[in-house]
Amino acid sequence: MQFLSDNAARVHPKVWEALRSADEPDKPYDGDALSQQLDDVFSTLFGRECHAVWANTGTAANCLALATMADPHGGVICHREAHIEMDEGGAPGFFLHGAKLLLADGAGAKLTPDSIEAVLAAITRGIHQVQAHAISITQASEYGQSYTPAELAAIKALADEYGLALHMDGARFANAAAFLGCSAGQAAGPVDALSFGFTKNGALGAEVAVFFDPARADLARWRRKRAGHLNSKGRFIAAQILALLDGDLWLELARHANAAAAEIAAMAGERLLYAPQANEVFVRLTERERAALRARGFAFYDWDDATARFVCAWDTRMEDAAALARAVGSL
The missing domain is CATH 3.40.640.10 (Type I PLP-dependent aspartate aminotransferase-like (Major domain))
Structure with a gap:
């Protein structure tokens, strides 16, 4: 994912x-x-x-x-x-x-x-x-x-x-x-x-x-x-x-990416660095928490030592965004 x-x-x-x-x-x-x-x-x-x-x-x-x-x-x-x-x-x-x-x-x-x-x-x-x-x-x-x-x-x-x-x-x-x-x-x-x-x-x-x-x-x-x-x-x-x-079409695709990002952000709670206003979500995660998410099949970049970045796209599956949201919420 x-x-x-x-x-x-x-x-x-x-x-x-x-x-x-x-x-x-x-x-x-x-x-x-x-x-x-x-x-x-x-x-x-x-x-x-x-x-x-x-x-x-x-x-x-x-x-x-x-x-x-x-x-x-x-x-x-x-x-x-x-x-x-x-x-x-x-x-x-x-x-x-x-x-x-x-x-x-x-x-x-x-x-x-x-x-x-x-x-x-x-x-x-x-x-x-x-x-x-x-x-x-x-x-x-x-x-x-x-x-x-x-x-x-x-x-x-x-x-x-x-x-x-x-x-x-x-x-x-x-x-x-x-x-x-x-x-x-x-x-x-x-x-x-x-x-x-x-x-x-x-x-x-x-x-x-x-x-x-x-x-x-x-x-x-x-x-x-x-x-x-x-x-x-x-x-x-x-x-x-x-x-x-x-x-x-450019707007339609962007709206989908934004909606997927909002899905993830809704479960991030106080971990959220900024409420997303586009298709990127920045979440405060420890090294162990990042490893746990990657072990569950989620691929993402480390933004810095305390923050992970999740980027959604026009082809991001909403079920994948929902799965990530649940995983972040369960940490």
């Missing part, structure tokens, strides 16, 4: 169908008919003009977006638990040609205007210190917490005050939108660009950097080519994205 990661989930059948349907000759790179649909589809989804730049990985989508926001001598404010800091192997520094990540704090791995201002206040204005050029937030956060539209608006107001661009890492954007029960536009708020994750939500390998400024999108396309991420047969990435957006 696998709760390691939604990255390990199966590919959704409709994605396989879309890939087979896309297996016809078309223009190479992103000139194919499917890739050419993405701008209009995302513009309809977000309710404002969008420019979509696909990529194979979330790391590439994040870094391509950030590379349009921060100069090599600048910095990006992010949470110290952010994926771009903890899990991308220095890729932001590589794609941004040396730009620095400026680390902030916040409960549940979420930034607030106060925590961002604390970082800004510590920077001496002048050439001798790295100046912030952008802010990066994660929706949902690395602890499975979602930013509300009001929280996003407050962070954007601060970003505008300081002249900073605002980026959103949306690897689990679908799960956040499903939890919030709002539109994609509201779940994204007034960000300047976001990475929209599909691989964790039923795709084989498909991510999108969505820009709300055509100039940023154009710059990202040049950087994508230079970084070696311009696939020759981009129609196969676009096909996955369009299949998951069709009929709001």
Whole structure:
């Protein structure tokens, strides 16, 4: 019973169908008919003009977006638990040609205007210190917490005050939108660009950097080519994205993953680190308790010495989630 990661989930059948349907000759790179649909589809989804730049990985989508926001001598404010800091192997520094990540704090791995201002206040204005050029937030956060539209608006107001661009890492954007029960536009708020994750939500390998400024999108396309991420047969990435957006399948799958996580959390009681607002559950467990769960067939990662992480996906069986919930409750 696998709760390691939604990255390990199966590919959704409709994605396989879309890939087979896309297996016809078309223009190479992103000139194919499917890739050419993405701008209009995302513009309809977000309710404002969008420019979509696909990529194979979330790391590439994040870094391509950030590379349009921060100069090599600048910095990006992010949470110290952010994926771009903890899990991308220095890729932001590589794609941004040396730009620095400026680390902030916040409960549940979420930034607030106060925590961002604390970082800004510590920077001496002048050439001798790295100046912030952008802010990066994660929706949902690395602890499975979602930013509300009001929280996003407050962070954007601060970003505008300081002249900073605002980026959103949306690897689990679908799960956040499903939890919030709002539109994609509201779940994204007034960000300047976001990475929209599909691989964790039923795709084989498909991510999108969505820009709300055509100039940023154009710059990202040049950087994508230079970084070696311009696939020759981009129609196969676009096909996955369009299949998951069709009929709001992306939301349906995210709701299932969230429901499975809620099932587990309901039995965790005081062991729960945070009430889940997406598809991840963090539970305080001893080493012996973790061993007992693994002996019963549950696979999961240790988050730290005191916490285990359980991740549900679109294909998580509710009976497995219920079994895990009972097992945790019986410890």
